[in-house]
Amino acid sequence: MLKKLVGASVPLLAAVTAFFFGAIMLVALGANPFEGFQAMLEGAFGSGERIATTAVRATPLILVGAGISIAFRARVINIGGESQIIAGALLSTVLALNAPDLPAILLVPLVLATGAVGGFLAGAVPGLLKAHAHVNEILSTIMLNLIMVQFMNYLLGGPLIDPLQTSAGTFIPQTERLSDNAALPTLVSGTRLHLGVPVAVLAAVAAFVLLWKTPLGFRLRAVGHNADAAKAAGINVKRHITYALAISGSFGGLAGSILVFGSEGQRMVTDGSAAGFTGSAGFNGIVAALFGGLHPLWTIPSAFLFGALLTGAVQLQRVLQVPASLAVTINGIVVLFVISSAKLRGYIEGRIADRVTESEEPPDDPGPLADVAIGSLDDPIQNPIDSSDGVV
Amino acid sequence: MSTESQKLVEMRGITKRYPGVVANEDVTFDVEYGEVHTLLGENGAGKSTLMKILFGLTPADEGEVLLRGEPISISSPADAIDARIGMVHQHFMLVQPLTVAENVALGLRSGRRPFTDLDVVSKRIHELSEAHGLAVDPSTEVWRLSVGERQRVEILKALYRDAELLVLDEPTAVLTPQEVDDLFVILRHMVDDGRGLIFISHKLHEVMSLSDRITVLRNGRVVGSTTPAESTRESLAEMMVGREVLLTPRKPVLAAGRPRLSIRDLSITGDRGAVSVDNLSVEVHAGEILGVAGVSGNGQRELAEAIAGLRPVDAGTIQIDGTDITRATTASRREAGLAYVPEERMRDGAIGEFTVSENLVLVNHGSSEFAKRGLFSHAAIRKHSEDKVNEYGVKTPTVDTPTSSLSGGNIQKVIMARELGVKPGILLACQPTRGVDIGSAEYIHRRLIEQRSEGAGTLLISEDLDEVLGLADRIAVMFEGRIVAIVDAADAKREAIGLMMAGVLDD
CATH class of the missing domain: 3.40.50.300 (P-loop containing nucleotide triphosphate hydrolases)
Incomplete structure (x- = not known):
């Protein structure tokens, strides 16, 4: 009970502290922090259109965050969100280029599925490398991010380039306008709210169901908590490490196709950097997941918060002439506080646990202190089977 | 003074x-x-x-x-x-x-x-x-x-x-x-x-x-x-x-049955690259508890891991009921009838962060009893878990309690409940009562003897010589990766086995 309370209050405290630092920065920039935050609130939620924009900004964060929650539960760290978004976007773009005349009822689900497949493949590569060659997945996923950006730049500047760009001699690295049949339908006219938003929310719910309601998720969590015991019980650990990264990647891939087919331009375009296409969703999704305690369902509100931060920043710049990058800074500070608070939480929970168990004779093993950081990130909701009854 | x-x-x-x-x-x-x-x-x-x-x-x-x-x-x-x-x-x-x-x-x-x-x-x-x-x-x-x-x-x-x-x-x-x-x-x-x-x-x-x-x-x-x-x-x-305890388990006399686990000429390399099991052969029969006595570090752990499919073997064969499983996966060995109670219960036997219920279904969570059309039936899992907790007298507040908060004896009961629940043909039990309170140990011994009566073959690896002497039908003494002697428990003398454990053999 006490533990749950601590678990819930610590990230909130981190956010409040981050905003406090944001206020100090606003003052340093000569702006009134109250006006600043008010502008951000208005920018993010001031009208139906703005709320829709916030939701759209949150969409890839929900997906990447939910995917990362799956990987983390299997104790596999997926920093490859960017590469998986790009892989999903590219594969679904290729599909849309080659089958532009399929009816929307077929093409829309198909491009989304293809996006997921692209991300799955991009996740499977570091997964296989980790499972079979002990390649550290943090390094391989980061490297793959760099590789996929360049691969995207190559494809969009060469094989997939809009023929108009070639004939006009402008050579902007972008595809031609993709079939309207593939465009994600807008749900509320006059806003940007498209099908991708509910798809992302459903995907996060699916991630939750996968982890706590299916044998596959059970095995992923078993491998994550204790690979030795999982192995002794007959679970194929290597296969499930690969699955963890691949499934996690498929969520990023889905985000990639939503970014392309939910975009106003209805085409895939790169400015040569990773952030140009993904808006750093591959990284911000990690932030959203961490803030949501690596729980797919908590990732949804968490992603909305960061989506709001991103849209609010635009208004902040407009009203107060303060750089929008302040939002990115606040974003970063939240990460710092959430991550360091995870340690704090581990410490507090450890103290609570000590007081309860000290009365027993000391165990042979003093306990995996090294695991405190990840272990405490692990369980915002202490008892998955139990809690699931309450959530769904 | x-x-x-x-x-x-x-x-x-x-x-x-x-x-x-x-x-x-x-x-x-x-x-x-x-x-x-x-x-x-x-x-x-x-x-x-x-x-x-x-x-x-x-x-x-x-x-x-x-x-x-x-x-x-x-x-x-x-x-x-x-x-x-x-x-x-x-x-x-x-x-x-x-x-x-x-x-x-x-x-x-x-x-x-x-x-x-x-x-x-x-x-x-x-x-x-x-x-x-x-x-x-x-x-x-x-x-x-x-x-x-x-x-x-x-x-x-x-x-x-x-x-x-x-x-x-x-x-x-x-x-x-x-x-x-x-x-x-x-x-x-x-x-x-x-x-x-x-x-x-x-x-x-x-x-x-x-x-x-x-x-x-x-x-x-x-x-x-x-x-x-x-x-x-x-x-x-x-x-x-606080109550009367049966220290020496009583076991019915049984005629040894057909061989259920056959190990022939098995050689295994240990973690440090040295030979840890050296050309070892042994058979465990139906209705028999074969106790392996030895000081730790004489190859018992490697032998157990090889039987469980967690460690590759260099040479030799392992058969369960006549089927060669030397290179089979752990999952298919379990399907062949192997149950495994590992030595390190919190490392290999149970997942501390998992609930008692989750650990009870760790091996067969995917069976049709617990999962239908890809989704868990939580009601079935809960019922199974509560039955097992009652049957084995596991002391836990609820089946949803994290397993790591249980005492060693209760965690071991959870593992035993899971492993014996599948009615194994071969039970590989390593240090089943180490660090376990006397009451739980007594209970675990009783279950091992019940398994024996039901025709399972049990390979009991234990450093507790009293346990081996009390439970086993035959005692295999392991020293430096080899079985140096197999004696009938009825004729076994504590001192003689102690000497053999130290590598002293009278010729």
Whole structure:
């Protein structure tokens, strides 16, 4: 009970502290922090259109965050969100280029599925490398991010380039306008709210169901908590490490196709950097997941918060002439506080646990202190089977 | 100075409370000069708390400690050492790459600082070794020493610091029977010098043979004090547990059946690249418990892991009911009828963060009983778990409690419930009752015998010779990766097996 309370209050405290630092920065920039935050609130939620924009900004964060929650539960760290978004976007773009005349009822689900497949493949590569060659997945996923950006730049500047760009001699690295049949339908006219938003929310719910309601998720969590015991019980650990990264990647891939087919331009375009296409969703999704305690369902509100931060920043710049990058800074500070608070939480929970168990004779093993950081990130909701009854 | 009646140490009315639990309640305990006073009790009975208070690791809430008749306040291990109290921990506190002399000198002020005075230390170690029969070479690195020798180094450390009161926390856990005998001779010698000794153990026959007095703790309270002359193993067990305990399991006579597990010419490389199992052959029959006795590190762990499919073999074959499974996955071995109770229960046997319920279905969570159309039936899992918890008497608040918060005995019951629940053809049980309280151990033994009656073949790997002698039909003695002898349990003599465990064979 006490533990749950601590678990819930610590990230909130981190956010409040981050905003406090944001206020100090606003003052340093000569702006009134109250006006600043008010502008951000208005920018993010001031009208139906703005709320829709916030939701759209949150969409890839929900997906990447939910995917990362799956990987983390299997104790596999997926920093490859960017590469998986790009892989999903590219594969679904290729599909849309080659089958532009399929009816929307077929093409829309198909491009989304293809996006997921692209991300799955991009996740499977570091997964296989980790499972079979002990390649550290943090390094391989980061490297793959760099590789996929360049691969995207190559494809969009060469094989997939809009023929108009070639004939006009402008050579902007972008595809031609993709079939309207593939465009994600807008749900509320006059806003940007498209099908991708509910798809992302459903995907996060699916991630939750996968982890706590299916044998596959059970095995992923078993491998994550204790690979030795999982192995002794007959679970194929290597296969499930690969699955963890691949499934996690498929969520990023889905985000990639939503970014392309939910975009106003209805085409895939790169400015040569990773952030140009993904808006750093591959990284911000990690932030959203961490803030949501690596729980797919908590990732949804968490992603909305960061989506709001991103849209609010635009208004902040407009009203107060303060750089929008302040939002990115606040974003970063939240990460710092959430991550360091995870340690704090581990410490507090450890103290609570000590007081309860000290009365027993000391165990042979003093306990995996090294695991405190990840272990405490692990369980915002202490008892998955139990809690699931309450959530769904 | 020390009068006849004066005690070496007296702990009076010690009470220590933790939130929700009283670890020690009004415990009074004393040690006289020249005696071995055993502290006996189950895990969680409060022995360690009492010793922590004595050694200054935790303060008592109430009560006082008198050392040599004077009240004393011990607030750190340094105080305890100054007061000539020594402690030999169950897990050795030695720096492996350093020599014996360096380990002994560690933490002491050199007489020639800033330089070391290891030659002086070595000389003193020689003197102490001779005086107490603790043969050990001061210039040897600790990693070269056997477990028994390492223990002598720990005792030497305490003697070097001139300990008059020595606490030995389960000192025999890692020793062969012969090493235990040697240790007891040394300890007796130290006591004859007028030192006092607190011996903590739950091996009842050792307690009976070494102690002058025995004090039994249960739930933080002193149940009573007795002497070996006035008690039996059974009476001690009863005091510890609070009810009558069947120490030697009764098992029905069965005719050995067909071979269920056949191992032929098996060779395995260990973690350090050396041969750990060397051309080993053995068969386990239906309705038989084959006990493997041996000092740890003679290839038992590797053998078990190879049978479970967790370690590759270099040569040889393993068959279950005639089917070759030498290269099969763990999952298909389990399908072939293998159940596995691993030695390291919290590493290999259970997932601490998982609930009791999740651990109970760890092996067969994907079966149609628990998962329909890809989704778990939580109701079915819950019902199964509650049934198992009731059947095995697992003490847990709910089936949704994280398994790591259970006691060792209860975690082992969860593992046994899971592994025996599938009605295995072959049960591979490694150290099934190590660190488990007597009540749970008794229960686990009963289940093992039930398995045997139902026709399963059981390979019991245990360092607890009493357990092997009590349960097994045949005993295979393992030494340096080989089975050096297989004897019928009916004709087995404890001493003879102890010698074989140490590699001594009469031809």
